[in-house]
Amino acid sequence: MPNLLDPITRHAAASPTAVALRTDTGPRTYPELHDASLRYASALREAGVGVGDRVLLVAPSVPEFVVAYMGIQAIGAVVVPVNTMSTATELTYFLTDSGAQLAIGWHRLGPTVAEAAGAAGIPSWTLAPGAPTDCAPIAEPVDRAGDDTAAILYTSGTTGKPKGAQLTVGNLLAAGEIGTAVSRSTAADRTGTGLPLFHVFGQASVMMAAFAGGGSLSLLERFTPAGMVEMLRRDGLTVVCGVPTMWNAMLHTAGDTGPTDFAHLRVAVSGGASLPGEIGRQFEARFGCTILEGYGLTETTAMATFNDTDRAGKVGSVGSVVPRLGVEIRDPDGRPCATGTVGEVYVRGATVMKGYWNRPDATAAVLGRDGWFRTGDLGTFDEDKDLRIVDRLKDxxxxxxxxxxxxxxxxxxxxxxxxxxxxxxxxxxxxxxxxxxxxxxxxxxxxxxxxxxxxxxxxxxxxxxxxxxxxxxxxxxxxxxxxxxxxxxxxxxxxxxxx
Missing domain, CATH: 3.30.300.30 (ANL, C-terminal domain)
Known part of the structure; x- marks a missing residue:
């Protein structure tokens, strides 16, 4: 039976000296990350958190986020990671809507998390560097079913209150495996990002993919273009992940650097928004690395399509359908569109969410009984079966x-x-x-x-x-x-x- 900690458990046993996390204070091996996660799980269990309980996690992209996230998974609980910029009112909504048992907040965020937890009538913990180490680790992670909810990720809520997308154990494990496969990642890769891990891109496409492949993960607590460039150099990154505005900012910061300064960089993975071709061309000239665009949503665990690493990407395209998923373009009547015709993008497969938390009507509106998810995006397939996202339907x-x-x-x-x-x-x-x-x-x-x-x-x-x-x-x-x-x-x- 699976658990999200499985990739870390596997690499800790097979490669005890392999680095899982690279930080400002030094590397952490897979056995060290595994042990820290099981210790955090022990602390949660002693506090009465059990299988299926929801735990709010409010933290930036720091190693402790990974430890707490995996600790929550190890005991079979459900992590609810939310934006670190959330107000007390927003946090109270997330807590009450999810029915969370506990709120965990990064120590630099101040009293906001504790205040929201108090308003919701639940306890709160402070997450500090090092995380709890005084608890004996639990013996082993809890066995879970593939369709058990592992995480609830709240959508941006452009209309009405945010909805919590339920991502399952199977969804997140599949996302990691697919991400590793399409980027051709191996245990030798060094992946880095300035993306927030509370977002599906950072969580599924980056963190889960890095651990699935057995490589290392470098994190920026807060993205700055200079910080990203420095992390590229310091950790010898071979894979870097971000969104178009990050690549654009790096171009305006990198100064007189050229491709030889980043010879180790193998692939840049882009998502979250359409990549302007001019930015892609300039990035390749400056960093000597092609940006490969992918496409996915929170509800599809960040997966749907990706540009083939062997074809060096195609400007304006988000690539072909990834393994274990299906993508269709349909007209307003739900009928498949011909090649080259614009229609709404539908996705089905291993990473499509279980549904929205306690929102059966909202779930039924986008997720049919046949498992096809309506994305609300407009797209078209070209003759090579590569997808081009034209725009959001609402835009x-x-x-x-x-x-x-x-x-x-x-x-x-x-x-x-x-x-x-x-x-x-x-x-x-x-x-x-x-x-x-x-x-x-x-x-x-x-x-x-x-x-x-x-x-x-x-x-x-x-x-x-x-x-x-x-x-x-x-x-x-x-x-x-x-x-x-x-x-x-x-x-x-x-x-x-x-x-």
């Missing part, structure tokens, strides 16, 4: 009856030499229904105007796609993974600025 702009895909316009804007970041959204318009608006940040010293950018776009885009509203900002709003948050852009302000 589609309809201007004067024409469909406008923001990602296509963003890709074009990133080719302008002054543009650092760009986001395109639709704003209400009395005549066209919606108008195309671009929110951009530019390089220091740029004198670019909105009129100039609109005119520059005129030679590169069809007339109905040209952004006629342009707003300049110092930086675009981002989530904790670095993904640009379009929902945080004020459409009313954009509309008013165009009047």
């Amino acid at each position: 589609l702009i309809i201007r004067g009856g024409y469909n406008v895909y923001p990602s296509e316009i963003e890709e074009t804007l990133y080719r302008h030499p002054d543009i650092v970041e760009a986001a395109v959204v639709g704003v209400p318009d009395d005549h066209y229904g919606e108008e195309v608006a671009a929110v951009v940040s530019v390089r220091a010293g740029s004198t670019l105007t909105g009129e100039q950018l609109t005119e520059w776009s005129r030679n590169r885009l069809s007339a109905y796609k040209i952004p006629r509203i342009v707003q300049f900002v110092d930086a675009l709003p981002k989530g904790t993974t670095g993904k640009i948050l379009k929902r945080a852009i004020d459409r009313d302000e954009l509309r008013a600025s165009s009047a």
Whole structure:
């Protein structure tokens, strides 16, 4: 019977000197991580936490997150990892909605976690460097069923309250195995990331994949481009994982470095948002490494498609369907679309969630009895059976009856030499229904105007796609993974600025 600790248990026995975690204070071997996880499990058990109990975990990407996460798994409990920027009100909601028995918060987060736990009437623990070491480890991890819930990850909640996606033991183990397979990872690989581990990308595609392959994992507590570049050098990373805004930030920080400075880097894995081709090209030139894009969601344990490492990626594509999953493109009536036709993306297979926690109606709305999950993303397959994500269904702009895909316009804007970041959204318009608006940040010293950018776009885009509203900002709003948050852009302000 499986447990999420199984890969660590296996490598601890087979390779007792192999490094599992690389940290500022030195490496931790697989046996050391295994022992620390079982000790944490013992402390949880002594506190009355048992099989199926939910435990809230609020911590950044530090080794102690891994120890607590795996300790929770070892005793068969359910981890509820949430954003470290959550307010007390948000934390109280997560605690009450999940019915958590315990809240664990990183020591640098202050009293917020304890306050929320108190409001929910449950105990709280402080997670500090080193984690508990004074407990004797439990004898062995609890046996679990593959369809047992291992983690509840709350979605961003763009409409209504956030929903908790239930990821099973089987989902997360499969995600790790698939991630290892598609990236061709081995025990010799050194993986690193600045992604938060409380997010599905960092948790499934990075942490679980690194441990499945038996390689090491390097973590940044908080992403900074300089910190990421330094970690690349310090730990000799062969695999690095991030989102497009991270690669873009690294390009503007790396200075006069070139490919020879990162000769050990084998592959950069990108997800979370569409990768502008210009950023990919510049990254390869600077770091000597191709960025390979993948696609997945929280509800699919971050898995669906990935670019083949043997083909060096395809600009604009998120790759082909990964092993153990199926992907279809369907029209509004649910019928499969022909090659090259845009439709909604559906996913089925080993990593598709069990359902939303205590939300049967919401589950039924996206997860059919046949196991196909409706992603809400628009995409198309090309002749090579590679998937291209056109946009989120909800982000589609309809201007004067024409469909406008923001990602296509963003890709074009990133080719302008002054543009650092760009986001395109639709704003209400009395005549066209919606108008195309671009929110951009530019390089220091740029004198670019909105009129100039609109005119520059005129030679590169069809007339109905040209952004006629342009707003300049110092930086675009981002989530904790670095993904640009379009929902945080004020459409009313954009509309008013165009009047």
